[in-house]
Amino acid sequence: MTWRTGNMALRSHIEEKDTWIADSGCDKHVSNSIKWYTEFTEFPTPRKIGSHSTEPTLAWGTGTVILPALRPEGRSELELKDV
Secondary structure (H helix, E strand, O other): OEEOOOOOEOOOOOOHHHOOOOOOOOOOOOOOOHHHEEEEEEEEEEEEEOOOOOOOEEEEEEEEEEEEEEEOOEEEEEEEOOO
16 A cells, blocks of 8 residues: 555545545455456456455456545645555
């Protein structure tokens, strides 16, 4: 996770289903929408991932996501890699 301009909290104001919660203690991230990716590499075969829920999930690929963010100083971006 790379903060582009320092620490911040973020929330998308587009739709409730587009809400992201940043957790600086989190070491892995998952997205259910390709629209957030600026880079995406598809796996040759889907991979099982876990630790985020009680049921395993299939991951179809990995990549980089850049999220809009709001800080007290104004708008910024948060870059997440290996999502």
